[in-house]
Amino acid sequence: FMPAEPNPVKLAMIESLGAIVHKIGHDLDFAKAEALEFAEARGALFVDDGEDPDVMEGAGTVGLEIARRLDHIDEVFIPMGSGNLAAGCATALKALHPGVRVTTVQSSESPAMAMSFEQRTAVEFPAASIADGLECRVPATLALERVLALIDDVITITDEVILQACRTLIDVQHLVTEPAGAAALAGALSVREKLAGRTVVLVISGGNLTPALLERAQALDSLI
Numbered sequence: 750f751m752p753a754e755p756n757p758v759k760l761a762m763i764e765s766l767g768a769i770v771h772k773i774g775h776d777l778d779f780a781k782a783e784a785l786e787f788a789e790a791r792g793a794l795f796v797d798d799g800e801d802p803d804v805m806e807g808a809g810t811v812g813l814e815i816a817r818r819l820d821h822i823d824e825v826f827i828p829m830g831s832g833n834l835a836a837g838c839a840t841a842l843k844a845l846h847p848g849v850r851v852t853t854v855q856s857s858e859s860p861a862m863a864m865s866f867e868q869r870t871a872v873e874f875p876a877a878s879i880a881d882g883l884e885c886r887v888p889a890t891l892a893l894e895r896v897l898a899l900i901d902d903v904i905t906i907t908d909e910v911i912l913q914a915c916r917t918l919i920d921v922q923h924l925v926t927e928p929a930g931a932a933a934l935a936g937a938l939s940v941r942e943k944l945a946g947r948t949v950v951l952v953i954s955g956g957n958l959t960p961a962l963l964e965r966a967q968a969l970d971s972l973i
Contacts (some may be wrong), residue, residue, distance in 0.1 A: 750784035752776055756881050756927070758957040776876050778886040797832035799889025807847055809837030815950055816845035823947035828932035828954060829853035829896075829903065830883040832862050836895035843899060850901045854936030856880045856928075857905040868902045872902065879908045879962060882929025882955045904936040912937045915958065915966040917973050928962065930955035937970050 750771045751760060763770055781797065788795035797805045801894045811834065814851070815825065825842055827835045832853070839851040853862045856878035862885055864872040871888045878884060914931035917938075918924045933951040937944065957967075 750780040750787070752780050752870070752881075754767060756865055756957055756959060757785050758927075758959050759881075762957070776886055777881070777884045778876075781920065787867045796890065797889060798833040799885075799892035802891065805833050805837040805840075805895070806866060807837070807890070808834045809841040811869055811952060811954070812838030812841035813845075815952075816842050817970070819948070819950070821948055822846050822849045824850040824852060824944065824951055825950045825952065826852050826933040826937045827952045827961065828856055828883060829855045829927050830859070830885045830929065832892035832896040833889075834890050834952070835900060839899035840895065846856045851899060852899050852902045852904060852936065853896070854904050854906060854932040855885075856883045856911060856932070857907050859884050859886075860905050861885050861888055862893070862896065863903045866896060869879055871873070878928075880928035880932060882927060882957075883932060889966055904934045906932065906939060910972070912962065912966045913969045913972045914938070916969050917971040918953070919966070920971045925951065925958050925963075926953055927955040935972070 752774055753772050764789050773783050785795050827838055829835045835853045842849050842851060858878035859876035861872055861874040864874055866886045871893055873887050876884045876886045909929045911932050914935035915926055915928060918931055930953050937951055
């Protein structure tokens with residue numbers, strides 16, 4: 750189940766694996782609700798990444814790999830949609846590096862989790878970001894609980910600056926990422942003055958950049 754107008758690159762990849770894709774609703778949370786109803790009607794298994802501890806543990810292996818590779822880490826920036834990746838990574842990172850700061854980055858056009866973090870309770874808010882990988886209108890209970898317990902700060906960045914981060918990664922690292930993947934860089938550069946002399950890690954996740962967004966990113970200036 751995907752929104753009615755999904756990322757075409759992601760849609761093509763999913764369909765290439767033989768999946769039947771139901772395109773419905775204006776956002777991911779609407780599609781998720783339809784998927785749950787579909788699964789319940791058929792006795793099928795429904796997996797919600799924001800509510801499944803096993804999925805969160807799997808996402809946490811990213812943090813575990815970082816923690817094992819580096820002897821010292823001051824701060825890690827992680828993109829955040831539902832919070833599953835951030836919560837999983839933070840669990841592993843703080844288990845092995847108790848002093849590490851974990852900052853998540855969310856689009857200001859999809860700020861439900863950032864608002865929930867600030868208010869310390871679930872806040873539902875419309876999601877309208879070009880970064881579909883950061884989309885979250887309805888915070889998941891488990892993911893939010895772990896985010897509130899483990900995340901040190903949440904930064905919101907405009908979609909345009911996130912696209913500039915995409916351009917920066919292409920120019921500097923020759924790395925093509927979708928907006929969600931570039932969010933950590935955008936967040937870190939927004940507070941770069943505070944990071945001087947510190948060991949900082951960015952989680953760059955998601956390479957499904959559409960041709961239309963690539964064209965928009967290339968028309969913008971790099972952040973560096």
